[in-house]
Amino acid sequence: MEELMELKELLHRGKVAEALVLVEELEEMSKSDKLNKIFSYGIIVLLHLIKKVAENRTTKSWETSIFNSIKQIQRTNKRHKAKGTYLTEEELVETLEDAYESALKSAALEAFEGIYDVEEIAKMVNRDDIMKMAIALIVDKQPEI
Numbered sequence: 836m837e838e839l840m841e842l843k844e845l846l847h848r849g850k851v852a853e854a855l856v857l858v859e860e861l862e863e864m865s866k867s868d869k870l871n872k873i874f875s876y877g878i879i880v881l882l883h884l885i886k887k888v889a890e891n892r893t894t895k896s897w898e899t900s901i902f903n904s905i906k907q908i909q910r911t912n913k914r915h916k917a918k919g920t921y922l923t924e925e926e927l928v929e930t931l932e933d934a935y936e937s938a939l940k941s942a943a944l945e946a947f948e949g950i951y952d953v954e955e956i957a958k959m960v961n962r963d964d965i966m967k968m969a970i971a972l973i974v975d976k977q978p979e980i
Contacts, residue, residue: 869921870930872911877931879904880969881938886946889959905972924974931969935962
């Protein structure tokens, strides 16, 4: 809110160049916030996809978590007024790649009641397949696997 007050003041004083710099900072802050939300929801999607593949089963709870997290990612990434998205599909992939390790660690704690460590769970799934599934769900395409 403080930044908006400063922006208003700069515009009233006719300092357009400084106002534009502040607008760029606000845009970057907004994109960073959206990236953090997508990262967090991405961990949840990946976690449940890893468990689903590793255990070769699913539950209604896992499916609901996947569905809800996908919807939150889509909603967060959508540009309502300008149309389009904040992150490209390539940036979404990069974000999920960053989230994968965290999801894998969580999956090791949750899958098979925690009896396998991270390395063992990692061997039970194909990272590329998990990533393809997640991206396909997010961009609303059918997975290729």
